[in-house]
Amino acid sequence: MDEFDRRLSNEMKKGTEGISLSEQEKQQIHRQINRTSFKNKKRGVIIWTVAAAAVALFIVLVLPMLQEQMPNEQSAAYHVEDLEGISLSIEEAAVHDNGEIAYFVEINNDTSGTIREGTLSISYDLLLPNGFEENPFKQSEMVPGDIYPRSKTRLKFAVDPTVFKEERIDLSGISMELIGYWNKLEPQARFQVGQSTSVVSSDGSSN
Amino acid sequence: MQYDEGELDRRELLVSFIRDYGDDLKRIAYLYLNDLAESEDIVQEVLIKSYHQLDSFRHESSYKTWLIRMTINLCKDHKKRWSVRNIFYKQEAPEVRDHKLTETDYIQKESSNEIMQQLARLAPKHKEVLILYYYEELTMQEISDVLQINHNTVKSRLLRGKQALKEKLERREDHG
Numbered sequence: 550m551d552e553f554d555r556r557l558s559n560e561m562k563k564g565t566e567g568i569s570l571s572e573q574e575k576q577q578i579h580r581q582i583n584r585t586s587f588k589n590k591k592r593g594v595i596i597w598t599v600a601a602a603a604v605a606l607f608i609v610l611v612l613p614m615l616q617e618q619m620p621n622e623q624s625a626a627y628h629v630e631d632l633e634g635i636s637l638s639i640e641e642a643a644v645h646d647n648g649e650i651a652y653f654v655e656i657n658n659d660t661s662g663t664i665r666e667g668t669l670s671i672s673y674d675l676l677l678p679n680g681f682e683e684n685p686f687k688q689s690e691m692v693p694g695d696i697y698p699r700s701k702t703r704l705k706f707a708v709d710p711t712v713f714k715e716e717r718i719d720l721s722g723i724s725m726e727l728i729g730y731w732n733k734l735e736p737q738a739r740f741q742v743g744q745s746t747s748v749v750s751s752d753g754s755s756n
Numbered sequence: 757m758q759y760d761e762g763e764l765d766r767r768e769l770l771v772s773f774i775r776d777y778g779d780d781l782k783r784i785a786y787l788y789l790n791d792l793a794e795s796e797d798i799v800q801e802v803l804i805k806s807y808h809q810l811d812s813f814r815h816e817s818s819y820k821t822w823l824i825r826m827t828i829n830l831c832k833d834h835k836k837r838w839s840v841r842n843i844f845y846k847q848e849a850p851e852v853r854d855h856k857l858t859e860t861d862y863i864q865k866e867s868s869n870e871i872m873q874q875l876a877r878l879a880p881k882h883k884e885v886l887i888l889y890y891y892e893e894l895t896m897q898e899i900s901d902v903l904q905i906n907h908n909t910v911k912s913r914l915l916r917g918k919q920a921l922k923e924k925l926e927r928r929e930d931h932g
Contacts, residue, residue, distance in 0.1 A: 553918070553922060554890065557871065557890045557921070558890040558893070560872070561787060561875075561890050562891065565786055565787060565891070568779070568786055568792070569779040569782065570774060570779055570799065574799075575774055577800060578774065578800055578803050578804060579770075581804050582767075582770070582807055585808070
């Protein structure tokens with residue numbers, strides 16, 4: 550170190566003599582830290598509370614939607630193929646003097662399940678200029694008792710065609726519909742099977 | 757107030773920082789800024805910051821090096837900021853009104869003040885090296901660690917800083 554170096558060093562040390570951290574300053578530092586720690590803890594608690602509340606709200610709102618969207622196959626009581634063995638056919642039709650038509654309908658349950666609380670509906674198809682349309686007005690009868698697997702049942706069904714406007718309906722075009730439960734009396738087991746005697750042949754004419 | 761174990765360790769460390777390095781850090785800040793009030797603010801900020809950053813301290817350097825580095829960096833940031841206080845209110849080191857001072861003492865004191873003033877006016881890169889070398893008496897390697905610059909850079913800045921300070925002081929002496 551030369552003369553200037555020594556002078557510089559001495560002057561810096563002299564110039565800072567008496568400069569030190571006072572007790573007041575030390576206390577101030579501790580106070581600041583205590584304040585910040587308390588604030589941070591408080592903020593932490595608030596943040597966690599808000600986050601937990603948000604997650605809970607999310608679960609409450611979204612869970613029902615997720616449950617609705619869950620695939621029905623898991624809760625369905627049957628598959629479409631299970632019902633393929635159900636068929637409806639008109640065995641006989643007799644016209645009474647009063648104009649009523651009595652249909653003898655056979656319900657064939659060639660499935661492995663039991664048809665329970667069945668309701669059979671019959672209607673005449675609506676005539677259209679160039680075809681047919683399903684008639685929303687139907688007559689219904691309850692199927693008495695259950696129809697066991699691999700069995701048939703015969704139902705007499707009386708229809709009064711006069712309730713329909715003759716020019717609007719096709720008396721030969723009968724639509725039948727069976728609604729019931731397959732095996733279990735629960736919503737997932739409810740089914741609907743329909744059949745119509747209006748058959749459009751390959752040349753476009755009806756039978 | 758209840759503290760967990762980690763917090764107790766940090767508080768103990770803080771107490772040791774204040775005890776072992778507080779005065780030095782304040783003096784370094786004073787030498788850098790030539791402003792007592794600002795140096796108090798700086799050292800407080802350094803110690804509070806160090807407390808909060810203890811968890812992320814990687815022990816790649818000593819605590820002392822880390823604290824001095826923080827002090828220098830905060831002084832640099834302070835200088836960059838446009839502060840009204842620097843223009844309208846500037847408190848210098850407390851004057852000791854000692855009527856027993858001889859003329860020699862008075863001249864010597866004035867000279868010391870002059871050096872401090874000229875030092876504070878140097879470019880930051882020269883000023884910090886001079887402070888760490890002449891006041892803190894760190895080695896070149898230690899200065900290199902604090903400032904995170906090359907050893908040769910420290911050397912060249914030291915030489916240039918010393919030269920610049922010399923010239924400033926000589927100019928002042930020439931102008932009386």
